[in-house]
Amino acid sequence: xxxxxxxxxxxxxxxxxxxxxVLYGDAALAAEDAEPVRTWPGGxxxxxxxxxxxxxxxxxxxxxxxxVYLRDLLGNDEPVMLNFIFTTCSTVCPVMVKVFADVPSRxxxxxxxxxxxxxxxxxxxxxxRQLRAWADHVGERVRWRLLTxxxxxxxxxxxxxxxxxxxxMAHEPLTLIRPxxxxxxxxxxxxxxxxxxxxxxxxxxxx
Numbered sequence: 001x002x003x004x005x006x007x008x009x010x011x012x013x014x015x016x017x018x019x020x021x022v023l024y025g026d027a028a029l030a031a032e033d034a035e036p037v038r039t040w041p042g043g044x045x046x047x048x049x050x051x052x053x054x055x056x057x058x059x060x061x062x063x064x065x066x067x068v069y070l071r072d073l074l075g076n077d078e079p080v081m082l083n084f085i086f087t088t089c090s091t092v093c094p095v096m097v098k099v100f101a102d103v104p105s106r107x108x109x110x111x112x113x114x115x116x117x118x119x120x121x122x123x124x125x126x127x128x129r130q131l132r133a134w135a136d137h138v139g140e141r142v143r144w145r146l147l148t149x150x151x152x153x154x155x156x157x158x159x160x161x162x163x164x165x166x167x168x169m170a171h172e173p174l175t176l177i178r179p180x181x182x183x184x185x186x187x188x189x190x191x192x193x194x195x196x197x198x199x200x201x202x203x204x205x206x207x
Contacts, residue, residue, distance in 0.1 A: 046173075046190030048200065053185055056156040060119070060149035063131035068147055070157065077181040078113045079205065081197075084163050084174060086122035087134040092173050097138050099175075099194050104143075106198035110205060116144040122168050123154045179204045 055075070060068045074080060083100065085093040100118065104111050120126035126134075131146040148154070158164035163174055175188040175197060186204045188197070 046188050046192045046196070049187045049189075050184045051162070051187045053160055053162075056153075056160045058149065058153040058156050060147040060153060060157075061128055063128050063135050063146045065128040068145070073115075073117070073145075074178070075181060078115050079180060079201070080115045080117060080176075080178045081201065082117045082119070082161075082176040082178075084121050084158065084161075084171070085118045086120050086168055086171070087126050087130055088122065089168075089171065092171050095191060096173055096175070099192065099197060100144065101138065102194035103197050103201070106194050107201060110202060111198075114143060114201075118144070118146050119154070119157060120146070120148040121154060121158060121163075121171060123148050123151050177201055177204050179207060183207075 055071050058070050060070055062068050081100070081103070083096050085096060087093075097118075100116060104114070104116075107114065120131065126148045128148065131148055135146055149157075155164060161174075161176060163172075165171065172189070173191050175192065177186040177188070177200060178184075179186075186200060188200060192200065
C-alpha cells in the first residue's frame, strides 16, 4: 500500500465516509453472543459480538517513545475504545481513523473518561517518530494514544484480540469497546459510522 499526502488522505477519508464505502468482504465470525451482520443506511456493515480477552504482558511504546505496559493501560476502570491501524494504509485505516476522530463529539459527557487507543500492526515502519508525524496529520486527540512496539509484541497483541491475519495487507476493520475494567469487550467487526459507534458505546456502558 502506498502512503498518501495529508491533503490526499483527507480527501480519501471524506469520500469514503460520505459514500459509506465498504473495502473488504463480509465474514461471519463465530463468537459468544454474536449477532448477524447489520446493514445500515449509507452502506455501513458491521457485526457485533461480546468477547473475553486475556491481555498479554507486553511493553509497547507511544508516539513520544515512552514505554507503555499494556496490562496497566487496560487494567483500570476507565472505558476503552481500541483499534488496529498502520500509517501507510490507504484503504481500511483512513475510514477507521476518521470515525475515531469524530466519535468523541458524539458522546458528550458520557465520553469524558474514554481512552482511545490505536495500535500499529506495522512495527517495522511505524516508529514512534512516524506515529507522531501521522498523528499531527490526522489530528490525534488528547485521550487518543497511538502505540507501536516490537514485531513480537505486536503479534502477541493481535493474537490476543483475534486480529492477527499474518500480513498487514489482509487488515480488516475492527473496533473493540470495553466499558470498564474486568468486563467483556464489545467487538465491532466491519465499518460503523461515528453515530453508530457512539450508540454502541452508550449501550456498552449501560450493560
